[in-house]
Amino acid sequence: DEEIDDACSPMGLTRSSYLRDVKFPSKNHIKSGDFAEILVADYIQFVLNYSVPRTRYNNKINRDSSPMGVDVIGFKLTGREKDSNDELLTCEVKANLATKNHDSFQHAINDSKKDFDTRLPEALNAMRQRLKEQGRIDLMKTVERFQDISTRPHKRITGAALVCSTDCWSDDCITMANSDHPNPQVCLFAIKGESLMQ
Secondary structure, three states, X not given: OHHHHHHHHHHOOOHHHHHHHHHXXXXXXXXXXXXXXXXXXXXXXXXXXXXXXXXXXXXXXXXXXXXXXXXXEEEEOOOOOOOOOOEEEXXXXXXXXXXXXXXXXXXXXXXXXXXXXXXHHHHHHHHXXXXXXXXXXXXXXXXXXXXXXXXXXXXXXXXXXXXXXXXXXXXXXXXXXXXXXXXXXXXXXXXXXXXXXX
């Protein structure tokens, strides 16, 4: 609340007008994408029991563009020191909340390959830096544990998710998707609900 008040006061805005007119996305495709990522992050954290640091949206500069990089990153530790069974889950998220796009799930699968091959080191480095700036040292140490798989082995699981409003849903989104992937450990998620944009 103090941060919102500090940001509002120079512009003479109320909290609600600041959030609505300055911070929250105005374009539907950005809104649906951001919302879908938050929903999937919540699922991975609260249902699958991963630790999911929420640094991706910190100090978002342009409200109508999504942050670049891996959409969702989760960590699961066994509790033993640097256990090779510790898990790092990355997830690429696509949304069909207002319009039908039968290729969205395939796009999520295809883009998740980039997470596995190229985006992960940059995303982990950015997450670590943000956590350090926030003074969240325990979480920062968790991220460090997964930054070098050659010296600290762990499992890397790749996820691809489709979040879809019921009126935009078609079984073809799932049945026609090709899940061929360089990572042998792939999790596919499909989340469907009524009137998700509302």
